[in-house]
Amino acid sequence: MKTVRRFYNYFLHPEREFVRRLRRLLGFTPAYLNVFKLAFQHKSNNGDTAKEDKPYGGQNNERLEFLGDAVLGTIVAEYLYKKYPLGDEGFLTKMRSKIVKRNSLNTIGDNMGLDELLSTYNNVRIAKSMLGNAVEALVGAIYVERGYKKTTQFVVRQMLRNYVDIEHLETFDDNYKSQLLEHCQKNGSKVDYSVVKRFKQDKRDRFKVAVNVDGRRVAVGEDFNKKSAEQIASKRALVDMGIKVSR
Amino acid sequence: MKTVRRFYNYFLHPEREFVRRLRRLLGFTPAYLNVFKLAFQHKSNNGDTAKEDKPYGGQNNERLEFLGDAVLGTIVAEYLYKKYPLGDEGFLTKMRSKIVKRNSLNTIGDNMGLDELLSTYNNVRIAKSMLGNAVEALVGAIYVERGYKKTTQFVVRQMLRNYVDIEHLETFDDNYKSQLLEHCQKNGSKVDYSVVKRFKQDKRDRFKVAVNVDGRRVAVGEDFNKKSAEQIASKRALVDMGIKVSR
Numbered sequence: 001m002k003t004v005r006r007f008y009n010y011f012l013h014p015e016r017e018f019v020r021r022l023r024r025l026l027g028f029t030p031a032y033l034n035v036f037k038l039a040f041q042h043k044s045n046n047g048d049t050a051k052e053d054k055p056y057g058g059q060n061n062e063r064l065e066f067l068g069d070a071v072l073g074t075i076v077a078e079y080l081y082k083k084y085p086l087g088d089e090g091f092l093t094k095m096r097s098k099i100v101k102r103n104s105l106n107t108i109g110d111n112m113g114l115d116e117l118l119s120t121y122n123n124v125r126i127a128k129s130m131l132g133n134a135v136e137a138l139v140g141a142i143y144v145e146r147g148y149k150k151t152t153q154f155v156v157r158q159m160l161r162n163y164v165d166i167e168h169l170e171t172f173d174d175n176y177k178s179q180l181l182e183h184c185q186k187n188g189s190k191v192d193y194s195v196v197k198r199f200k201q202d203k204r205d206r207f208k209v210a211v212n213v214d215g216r217r218v219a220v221g222e223d224f225n226k227k228s229a230e231q232i233a234s235k236r237a238l239v240d241m242g243i244k245v246s247r
Numbered sequence: 248m249k250t251v252r253r254f255y256n257y258f259l260h261p262e263r264e265f266v267r268r269l270r271r272l273l274g275f276t277p278a279y280l281n282v283f284k285l286a287f288q289h290k291s292n293n294g295d296t297a298k299e300d301k302p303y304g305g306q307n308n309e310r311l312e313f314l315g316d317a318v319l320g321t322i323v324a325e326y327l328y329k330k331y332p333l334g335d336e337g338f339l340t341k342m343r344s345k346i347v348k349r350n351s352l353n354t355i356g357d358n359m360g361l362d363e364l365l366s367t368y369n370n371v372r373i374a375k376s377m378l379g380n381a382v383e384a385l386v387g388a389i390y391v392e393r394g395y396k397k398t399t400q401f402v403v404r405q406m407l408r409n410y411v412d413i414e415h416l417e418t419f420d421d422n423y424k425s426q427l428l429e430h431c432q433k434n435g436s437k438v439d440y441s442v443v444k445r446f447k448q449d450k451r452d453r454f455k456v457a458v459n460v461d462g463r464r465v466a467v468g469e470d471f472n473k474k475s476a477e478q479i480a481s482k483r484a485l486v487d488m489g490i491k492v493s494r
Binding site: 074 | 309310312313314316317318320321324325328334335336339340395396
């Protein structure tokens with residue numbers, strides 16, 4: 001039955017162009033095309049159209065994202081568990097969060113060319129932050145169609161090996177806030193953060209955060225969430241204080 | 248090969264009593280007994296014995312816990328994804344965290360009788376908090392031996408159906424802090440928390456936290472971490488203020 005569906009989707013389906021693009025990305029022809037279409041259906045789309053025009057009764061990719069996020073986390077956990085037989089829990093946890101954190105997934109989605117597929121099914125501008133969600137939703141869709149084992153193959157071969165530099169991540173520390181705190185603690189300096197501006201941009205909250213060392217403002221950072229703005233400000237502070245080399 | 252190992256473990260192994268207890272718990276005889284022994288090896292044990300006496304070169308169940316935590320999270324995510332085809336991401340996320348949070352896992356482990364198995368391989372007193380970790384490590388061990396599908400069967404049949412009341416969890420809200428904040432916000436009252444005492448008990452940090460409504464101390468709570476102490480204090484405050492019925 002799946003074979004017949006795949007044959008139909010590849011050769012006869014009205015959207016066979018989309019099917020073929022998916023095939024190039026996935027390495028197989030999807031049998032359940034609707035699930036994959038849903039994976040690229042961002043929630044921002046739901047508001048635009050009348051209920052009856054919305055595919056799948058107003059559904060979007062968030063449920064698939066929920067499932068894919070879990071599946072991806074487990075696949076990466078198992079991959080690391082096997083790759084580092086002597087790595088302790090702390091190391092494995094850190095490595096995993098470096099791989100599956102929002103920013104990394106956004107970059108992976110970008111490299112996979114998901115923006116192109118997203119724009120097929122969304123009338124909004126594709127923000128970088130939508131790419132990571134699409135990666136998770138895509139993993140969810142593959143899981144729904146092919147189960148755990150095949151999804152593992154896809155994630156390891158198409159995502160981890162192509163787009164993740166594991167060896168680099170081992171030594172790479174991108175928690176600039178903790179680096180700054182550590183450095184200042186050693187030198188007896190006090191660090192604090194303050195929100196200096198909070199405003200709306202593209203209908204979303206945006207934060208401008210300042211980092212102060214011993215009461216003196218060293219740097220500012222701006223982003224759509226406070227944590228990330230603090231990281232940006234901390235990175236700039238580290239460069240400014242000559243602790244980190246900018247690149 | 249696995250069959251031979253199982254036969255040997257069940258009938259001839261010097262620790263066949265442990266094997267049989269595991270069989271009652273798991274529904275199958277483990278072939279790789281060492282993995283299951285490791286699952287019950289708590290880290291607090293490592294300090295007691297000389298390096299050469301430690302099983303598996305000083306390993307403990309933390310790596311299996313890391314793996315099992317991820318696997319369990321995915322199995323529960325999939326279970327909820329299928330059970331609630333109309334549940335949105337927020338609902339699914341909340342339900343999952345109610346099931347896999349520390350306290351629930353401790354209770355599940357208790358009901359499964361893991362304390363007995365833990366005490367076989369640990370010379371320390373079995374704290375309730377060790378049970379949840381053991382549940383995760385056990386799921387990790389099952390996954391290592393039997394793969395994803397069989398682990399799903401075990402988790403759904405032996406854990407979720409027996410020990411988790413999903414319907415109850417749908418309406419159950421145990422975030423007392425957010426309940427208290429919501430109630431006070433409605434009434435224009437201000438809530439804040441303060442640590443009134445921090446001390447050592449059983450070599451661990453213990454916190455005594457007070458909750459104040461409009462500057463007046465309403466209740467206190469005590470636990471090994473601040474968040475949990477705040478929850479306990481909030482629950483007491485809710486009862487004290489007549490918002491919640493104690494039971």
